[in-house]
Amino acid sequence: VAQHDHSAHAGHSAAPPANRAAPLPERVKLKLTWNATALCTSPIAVAEREGIFSRYNLDVELINFGASTEALLEAIATGHADAGVGMALRWLKPLEQGFDVRITAGTHGGCMRLLAAKNTGITEDLASLRGKTIAVTDMAAPDKNFFSILLARHGVNPERDVTWKVFPANVFELALSRGEVQAIALGDPLAWQFRKRLDLVEISTNLSEDYANRACCVLGVRGSLIRSNRPVAAALSQALVDAQNLVAGNHELAARTFAAYAPGNVSVAEMREIMESHTHGHSPVGRQLREELQAYITDLKRINVIRANTDPSRMADRITADVFA
Amino acid sequence: MVNADLLTAPPPAETPLPGVALDLRHISHEYRLKGEPLPVLDDVSLTAVPGEFVALLGPSGCGKSTLLRLVAGLEPPTAGELLVDDAPVTGPDPSRVVVFQDPTLYPWRTVWRNAALGLEARGLLRQQKHRVDEALAVVGLDGFASAFPHQLSGGMAQRAALARALVNEPRLLILDEPLGKLDSLTRIAMQGELVRLWQAKGFTTLLVTHDVEEALLLATRVVVFSPRPARIRAEIKVDLPYPRHRDDPKLVELRRDVLGLLGVGDATQ
Amino acid sequence: MVNADLLTAPPPAETPLPGVALDLRHISHEYRLKGEPLPVLDDVSLTAVPGEFVALLGPSGCGKSTLLRLVAGLEPPTAGELLVDDAPVTGPDPSRVVVFQDPTLYPWRTVWRNAALGLEARGLLRQQKHRVDEALAVVGLDGFASAFPHQLSGGMAQRAALARALVNEPRLLILDEPLGKLDSLTRIAMQGELVRLWQAKGFTTLLVTHDVEEALLLATRVVVFSPRPARIRAEIKVDLPYPRHRDDPKLVELRRDVLGLLGVGDATQ
């Protein structure tokens, strides 16, 4: 993992977008957790390598947290990290329980796919899933949450009309080929690879319908940090938004940067293709972010993930912070 | 303790199996102690005709128990030849039953099931259950058939081990101080019982004991060993009729001889 | 085997600690066997003046070892009072050293370190190392100081256990058949050594043995027990000077008496 060395000032040539947060007066050390398997968060790696963090006088240490992003949230809430990037639909339920973490920015859209094997009678119509079994990585997975919302909107009761079964992602392929499940709900890069390699039907993604313009991953910042040092939170959020914008116009850069985190048999071209299927230009903050999250909360409430007596508007207020205001 | 009725009961009407002939030719044996060889037996040659009763005497640690292990077929000697009925010994055989110096009862079995071990191992338990009860009665443990070994006194454990051997029909009975922990009364009764069984069944007997008197009371021949490594220092034929008497002057004289051979001059005490 | 030099060496110049006075008052004890009480001692009363040498005789399993455990303070009696020097016994004490019926050597310690146990436990090992070597020499195990217990013969293990006790300076020495597995020569030497130590140090001694002769050769008083539950059947004062002789007609007569008490009439053999 030796790609950080020569990169501290490499990114100055990239035209900085309109700043909403200024660089910090002195250098601040931060710990940022992420999931280094999730290709969609590659802008974080880009931000580090291209010196975007340094531009805001941030000294960011990246900490990788295996596969489960709720551990990431716990790490932030317990002060083991200052901030982290995770999936909104994974985090909202835990955030409802009262973690002291605020969401300051959305990073990008896309990366969840609902796929089905060809010969199962499942079409691109969500209603065709009725009576089928769908594999998910766990019962609290963001993909499960998202496609449950989607199914509910299409008149399929996600709790009764379909069966969700938990499997580790790396055996989805087997579960499909064996007929234990007919469809899978999964995030990239594995979802993308499966779709391509196994020639699966893509029933839907989280870039469909109203969700085409909604953030999928979000930046969560330790509540105490926001309260005590808001400019740092702002700078960090800004740096990530900058990185997103940079990547949006240069998927190749993201793919090349992320190669250091991928196994040897995954090619840069493949990663670029995956990146291109996401919406990396869309990084909401402030009001827009709050509204997107409130919409998610409302959706989750409808499918009984968020408690019935939780007020989406109040919760959205509580879990977001407009660091640029 | 000892069931006197059973001791005098007539021997069961079975055809006695003849005892084996024993032929030890130039047996030597060594152990290893911290890498060094420790010679234990040194060129021991010994024969016994079928039905003989040979007692082995010798200083502590000289190698008597080791010799018995070799005869039982539990270990091969380092050198020399060991013949039973003219066939070399290659391993243990149920015709040669051993009473070890330590009782070595199986802690997970009751006294009865310990005594039944030989019959069970040879699949004869079903038919010959009564033999177990008889043997326990002979050693005076009929009241403790269902006790576990850890509930026995030292002498009782030794008697249980003796019963375990007697249940079988050995053609060679190998005894390593079988009566060492017994009080005089029980001991004398057991000695009488041994002689009675030996005479009735005609098996060959090898007995290690530290009690010179016991050796002379029981055996037809007494072999005296030197200190380690054991060599045969003397063989004494005991040509007295059974039952023998402790006070028989012939026996008292032999006793003095043997003690002398063992280095215990009369003057000592 | 036995180092004769050391046996006759003058006793080390230490002030002998006087032996303890022993007073057992109406001691009874029972175990449980499958839920049923098993009475083992029945109203045993016994006293010993300081420096006395009391031998206990009795049938196998009658309760001798149990009595020694009580005196050692390892178990409280079910009923009765147990006084040592007029103070009730509440637990074991290093002034009362026991040689158990089984050697019970620690398998993870060499013979030397086993013998050193008492000194180590009382923090005296550093100064008194030589005592361990001496004790091992006394029992003839100086060549096996670094052997592990599983490398010893039965008699050697017993001698090691004896050495472990002798290293200490008991005021009461409790011996449970300490010489049972020894050959005559070693046994006689050990008997001599015991008497010598006892005379030199003046400790009180309780000895369980199955050898009537041994009891009479060593003890000033012999106590004979009935079968379980043990009751005192007789006490015999042995008023003979030391060193005693096996063939002393007085001793031979006493022997006949005691055997008679144990139920072994002369006619038997």
Add this chain to the structure above:
Amino acid sequence: MSGAVDIAGEAHPALRWPGLWWPGILAAITWAAAAAVTQGLPDQVDIIEWTQTGNVAIAQAALAGLFLVLGLTARLLPALHRRVVPLGPWLVVLGAALAGWQLLTAKFSVLPMPFFVPPQQLVEVYQDDWRRLAESVLASLWLLARGYALGAAVGFVVGVGLGWSKHFGYWAHPLMRLVGPLPATAWLPLAFFLFPSSASASTFLIALATGFPVAVLTWSGVASVDPDFYDVARTLGAKPRFLVLKVAIPAALPHVFVGLFMGLGASFAVLVVAEMLGVRSGLGWYLSWAQGWAAYGNMYAALLVMALMCSGLITLLFKLRDRLLSWQKGVVKW
């Protein structure tokens, strides 16, 4: 051994009162305090409102009453007294612990939500979610039963084989050394591939976790049998079959039980992993679900059930052992 400490919790002689059992009275006090704290102080309601606070207080008060009655009467009923006496100190401390727990979580938020939950939230979970929990317990028990039985049986046979046959050991030993310590997660894809259904794959994972310690300890047990035991049997005419079945195995049983015990612990440890394979309920499944939602209340509730279940199963195992090995006084304790 030493410390024959007076566990009975007898009060200082000066405090001894005819007919009173002081620890019971003390327990009544601490439990009453817990009830008072629960009911009397306001919840620091922030995010969640607890519905069971009152009920918890009532239950605590009721128990306090019971302990008071026991404290006043137990000495008069010797049989009862003998049974409750060992519980005394624990009851006192439990009451105090409940009060402290209540104060630290719901009342003063010293231990922050959502990591720490007050007792009333646990009660809430059991009340609201008992159906799913019960279903999960049954599913897990059934999975464990299959996997454990299989693993224990195979492990035992392999262990005996290793301890007995040099030939078997030559081939099995290197395999076991290499394969035994691998974590269950590593087996997931292979297990799934090799077994026809996910249920059988889960069973396999449990069996594997169980089998390894059972095999190693059975092997050890067989290998450490006192060689004299073999000598005795061999001189009495025992054939190898008898030596294995009647000497080696009984003598090895204490070790085997250690293995069975360790295997049970290990099988619980892989339950979470094994229940990632397409099951629809199970404690492990419930745990991952609760963790994913950061529903710590549910998680702790499930953990408590799991701990009780494991502890109960181990107790059962040890009961069985005490019965089988009555000749041997408690070699492995639980």
Add this chain to the structure above:
Amino acid sequence: MSGAVDIAGEAHPALRWPGLWWPGILAAITWAAAAAVTQGLPDQVDIIEWTQTGNVAIAQAALAGLFLVLGLTARLLPALHRRVVPLGPWLVVLGAALAGWQLLTAKFSVLPMPFFVPPQQLVEVYQDDWRRLAESVLASLWLLARGYALGAAVGFVVGVGLGWSKHFGYWAHPLMRLVGPLPATAWLPLAFFLFPSSASASTFLIALATGFPVAVLTWSGVASVDPDFYDVARTLGAKPRFLVLKVAIPAALPHVFVGLFMGLGASFAVLVVAEMLGVRSGLGWYLSWAQGWAAYGNMYAALLVMALMCSGLITLLFKLRDRLLSWQKGVVKW
């Protein structure tokens, strides 16, 4: 025991040839076959093209040559012969297994990609990724060292306490029964909260996994010491301190080692979980990473390293035990 099977792999007398070591020659044949299969048949390239096929074939051929030389000369060099003889049968089988593996995966795709990978892919992973793997091994070793040492020490002390002091046992026993068998994952959030850094939280998880079996078995060991051993020491004036340190602990050591051994296995089992706590490298981390990408080649490569590491550490532990417990002939086998 029985089965003094002839492991040396001696050939049938008729085949015995002066100076030839037949298993070596057979091994040469199977390894040559493996090389031929690897090089001679075309890869069923579907998704991945392997770059190391040729090198694997060359290595196999080289080993075949070595075995041939050994087969022809080993008998002439008795010292060498004695060392290689036990390997014979395994070498033969390994060669055959390699050939079979090659055939079933790369050549005929009977075992499908990506679940099964051919040897050349493992070689590729080691070649390309050795730096990251080595780093992971070191990181895991360091984590294990800290966690294991801590867990073993605490577990030992707790075990001695449980076995020795009734008082300690009264309080510790119920806690241990309840808490001991909980899976490591369950501790994750609490560990997070309670420990200042993720490194210490990971260490805690490993320590917990290690400590439980060590405590239980130390306890068992102390509790099962032959009471006569205490009697002997007590009559010789031993104080409780001496009884614990010089009697109970040495007598319990064989059990303690079983516990240490089980604890080592358990610590490996939680490595994956412990390394989910924000570490930057480690075998568990590597495994989850490889699994996240479904990179089975990398996963198997890491598993192999992990198995070897665990096996090696256990071997070390047993070497230590043989040294410490030389008075006792191998109670637990490895």
